[in-house]
Amino acid sequence: MERRTIFAGWVLPVLLVAPQLLLTVFFFLWPAGRAMWTSLERQDAFGIRTEFVGLDNFADLFADPLYLDSAVRTVGFCAAVAVLAMGTALLLAVFADRDIRGRAIYRTLLIWPYAIAPAIAAVLWVLLLHPQIGLVAHGLKAIGILWDYKLNDAQAMTVVILASAWKQVSYNFIFFLAGLQSIPKAVIEAARMDGARGWRRFRTITLPLLAPTMFFLIVVNIVYAAFDTFATIQALTQGGPGKATETLMLKVYRDGLINLDLGSSSAQSVVLMLGIVVLTALQFRFIGRRNAE
Amino acid sequence: MATLELQDLRKSFGTTPVLHGIDLALRDGEMLVIVGASGCGKSTLLRLVAGLEVPTSGRIVLDGQDVARRDPAERDIAMVFQNYALYPHMSVFDNMAYGLKIRGLSKDDIKARVQEAADMLGLGPLLDRKPRQLSGGQRQRVAMGRAIVRHPKLFLFDEPLSNLDAKLRVTMRAEIKRLQRRMGVTSLYVTHDQVEAMTLGDRLLVLHQGVAVQLATPMEVFERPANTYVAGFIGAPAMNLLPGTLSHAGSAVTLGNGMLVPFADGKRDGADGRQLTIGIRPEHIRLDHTGVPMQIDLVEPLGSETVLIGRLPDGELLSVKVPGRGPATDQVMIGFDAAALHVFDAATGLRLG
Amino acid sequence: MNGRVDWVAHGVLCCGVLLFVLPLWLLLAGATQDAGAISRGELSLLPDLRNLGVFWSVLNDRAPGGAPVWHMLLVSAAMALAIAGGKIIISLLSAYAVTFFRFPFRMLCFWTIFITLMLPVEVRIVPTYAVMADFGLINSFTGLAMPLIASATATLLFRQVFVAVPDELVEAARMDGAGPLRFLRDILLPVSAANMAALFVIVFVYGWNQYLWPLLVATDPSLDTIVIGIVKMIGQDSVTDWNRVMATAVLALLPPVAVVLLMQRWFVKGLTEGEK
CATH class of the missing domain: 1.10.3720.10 (MetI-like)
Known part of the structure; x- marks a missing residue:
């Protein structure tokens, strides 16, 4: 944790740390503090008068069925994305860890999608699933499934889950592979x-030793699904049809920047922040326990 | 070349004292070895001299100047580290040249000095290599070279051989001694290995729990250990330490089993019955059919000699070194060489006479 | 390991690779095709090499x-x-x-x-x-x-x-x-x-x-x-x-x-x- 050898003096280090500190204060702490403050205020319809309303915004939020729907939807979405993205990645990593010919090529071909932007992932999936031009969409129609994710709620949700999970597979793959490779050969x-042998060895030896990686990825995937998929969803469905794919993130965006309801949007931001704090705390507790072992 | 003097040097980490006032004077060109078990403060002592730690109090006088508060860069001291600490991204040449570059030497001077050191250490063909392309012994040489090129007032060695295998350690030990003699640079050498300490040092400083227990030549430390700690620490197998009491008006000792051994070198002070600790090295115990019986538990043949580990009738453990093969029986009769007896006070552990 | 080809591993990994390479291939192939054909849902898996210039003109x-x-x-x-x-x-x-x-x-x-x-x-x-x-x-x-x-x-x-x-x-x-x-x-x-x-x-x-x-x-x-x-x-x-x-x-x-x-x-x- 701490170094034995250190340099003397305090002027230089303060100068060195200053740029990062300034950016942090201006673009992180100040806005976060402001969000907390605004979440306790309410503006009138014309944006002229602002009054302090305490926790009213939060009370309204949790009394709002639309918000609660969105929250439930987000949880389900996150779980689906995490399970799908991690399951696929783990399967691929286990086989890529085997001693087979051409595994370096396989790895490269599974790692490059890390570079795909969530928004671009959406574009790729449009090509597959677009009601008019999508190849897969045509296939589905051919076997008699009426396919239009722009009209059908369940289909819309399926599309955003698939596109979001797909983009995250290679990130998870990289970590699972690293986790597998760090298991001492002697243990295996x-x-x-x-x-x-086989499944039994995987379940009783490999999987428990992979638990730290697994836990880390669960947190990362949930954070990813909750926040980074904004672009994917926005590009695919804009939260629609209706509100069928509107996650909490899209709702903050819509309420704050389209509907300009600052009080409510700030309250939503604060709730999301609390969510991340809880996740991060969980993660560090777990890592701390792991290191103590 | 220089003299080094430590005056009442103390160091605490937080509230934990690590060095309790060390006084020491090195003559010009002397190689002094600081030896002790791990945690005795020997590395801290070295790092204080290097300037990597600041002493809590006391003076470090190098060539007449107190340098205790100076930065390492201003002390003109070079150090060889335990793990070599070579700069992994620099070639052997650059590793040795780095300190000279910082000191602003001209390119030609640097080249000449590095070449000279490389010749001395046989590193000539390796100057373009990176540290990771070198063997352990070669890295060790580069670390030495980095110290040599500096032409410093003082060399510091921090357990430099502990990462080498046994055979290489013997070779490098000889080489360090040869180089140090040839260059005549005053040196402090820290080790936990008593063989290194005995073979390398002009003098030894035995450190125990932050206190300088004995400062003397290697043979003096071996022949007249200042207390029971030094007695047990220097020499292998370790000296036997047995409880006994003063008797016959201070001219002999009675051991636990009733065996009486007269002192060969005169009386000890104190009343009869004073509690003593008697030290006798395993090689100074001989097989003697008139002596006391020892039950043998274990025989360790070393080739040219054999170590017997066993018990005296009163249960005291004892090890005995005998030349050649050991006896085939599981009991032997032994006697002590009275002239080789070490006498310590049982309470303080200090040597008596 | 034992000289045999691990077909299962190759199979799974190939599927995985296809999962990512196929959409990309579609993108590459589609870029070189006729806009009208794509709109009618006639996207071909074969790129039309005569139209590689599209990447430049776009x-x-x-x-x-x-x-x-x-x-x-x-x-x-x-x-x-x-x-x-x-x-x-x-x-x-x-x-x-x-x-x-x-x-x-x-x-x-x-x-x-x-x-x-x-x-x-x-x-x-x-x-x-x-x-x-x-x-x-x-x-x-x-x-x-x-x-x-x-x-x-x-x-x-x-x-x-x-x-x-x-x-x-x-x-x-x-x-x-x-x-x-x-x-x-x-x-x-x-x-x-x-x-x-x-x-x-x-x-x-x-x-x-x-x-x-x-x-x-x-x-x-x-x-x-x-x-x-x-x-x-x-x-x-x-x-x-x-x-x-x-x-x-x-x-x-x-x-x-x-x-x-x-x-x-x-x-x-x-x-x-x-x-x-």
Whole structure:
């Protein structure tokens, strides 16, 4: 944690740390503080008068069925994306970790999608699933499924989940592969000597040793699904049809920057911040416990 | 070349004292080895001299000037580190030249000095290599070279051989001694290895729990250890330490098993019955059919000699070194060489006479 | 291992690869085809090699009222480079300060930086927008890049690298007479070059792929990034030139993918080491 050897003096380090500190204060702490403050205020319809209303915005928020719907939807969306993205990645990582020919090529071909922007992922999925031009959409129509994700709620949700999960697979793959490679060979060999094979060895030895990676990725994937998929959803469905794919993130954006309801939007921001604080705290607690072991 | 004097040097980390007032004077060109078990404060002492730590109090006088508060860069001291600490991204040449560049030497001077050191250490063909392309022994040489090119007032060695295998360690030990003699640079050498300490040092400083227990030549430390700690620390297998009491008006000792050994070098002070600790090295115990019986638990053949580990009738553990093969029996009769007896006070552990 | 070909592994991995390569292939193939055919749903898997010129000609395309594609690519590149460069420099310096020095409020500084982990731009869009408006940074390149430069991840990554630098190496440099800045330049920077390369990839991709922030802070079409531009293009009700949209998407993908592929070795190592 701490170094033994350090340099003397305090002027230089203060100068060195200053740029980052200034940016942090101006673009992180100040806005965050402002969000907290605004969440306790309410503006009149013309944006002229502002009054302090305490926790009213929060009370309204949690009494609003639209908000609660959106919250439930977000949780379901996050879970689906995380499970799908991590499951696929783990499967691929397990096989890419095997001693097979051409595994370097496989790895490269599975790593490059890390570079795809969430918005571009949406474009790719439009090509597959667009009611008029999409290849997969045509296939579905051919077997008699009426496909138009721009009109059908469930189909819309499926599309955003698929596109969002798809984009995250290679990130998870990189970490799972690194996690698998960091498992000491001797442990696996010991398990083989004990007679554990195949699925059993994977479930009783590999998976528990992969738990730290797994936990880290769960948190990352939830944060990703909750926030970074904004672009994917915005590009695919804009939250529609109706509000079928409107996650909390889209709602903050719409309420704050389109409908200009600052009080409510700030309250929503604060709720999201609390969510991240909880997730981060969980993660660090877990890592802390792991390091203590 | 220089003299070094430490005056009442103390160091605490927080409230934990690590060095309790060290006084020490190095003569010009002397190689002094600081030896002790891990945690005795020997590395801290070295780092204080290097300037990597600031002493809590006391003076470090290098060539007549107190440098205790100076930055390492201003002390003109070079150091060889335990893990070599070579700059991984620099070639061997650049590793050695770096300190000279910072000191603003001309390119030609740097080249000449590095070349000279490389010749001395046989590093000539390796000057363009990166540290990761070198073997452990070669890295060790580069670390030495980096110190040599500086032509410093003082060399510091921080357990420089502890990462080498046993055979290389012996070779490098000889080489360090040869180089230090040849260059005549005053040196402080820290180690936990008593063989290194005995073979390298002009003098030894035995450090125990932050206190300088004994400062003397290696043979003096071996022959007249200042207390029971030094007695047990220097020499392998370790000296036997047995409880006993003063008897016959201070002219002999009675051991636990009733065995009486007269002192060969005169009386000790104190009343009869004073509690003593008697030290006798395993090689100074001989097989003697008139002596006391020892039950043998373990035989360790070393080739040219054999170590017997066993018990005296009163249960005291004892090790005995005998030449050649050991006896085939599981009991032997032994006797002590009275002239080789070390006598310590049982309470303080200090040497008596 | 035992000489047999592991068909299961090859099968699974090929499926995985196809999952990612196929959409990309569609994009490439579609770009070279006739717009009318695509609209009728007759997208072919075979590219029409006579139309490779589309990638060149599309550079002058623009969404209605938008900037041309080449301009959006430039804005994206400038933004990604500014964020990557800026972030590497300021996090390197701050990590150096908190790791190698003791100064008043050091831990406060560290925690202040650390806390930004919990404040991604998404959860504070509205107030950050308001702050930017106060500074007059809306619709400026500075406003686009600067707020994304500060973040805890890069600082934590460098800190981790720096903490792992052996004490002896620092001490050797001090014995050689190197001061703090000299040590930073001569020893620390070269030693952590690989980590900087990894961080560059991560941050470049992050910067290039930004969507929400540019959408908010730069409404002026001359500041549109390529990602914004693409979404604008497909967001129209009646897209006709699908092949040109696809060609633009290929151009938008190319730079970050190239960076990841070229620097794959450092990138994977840096990413997985940094997050632990």
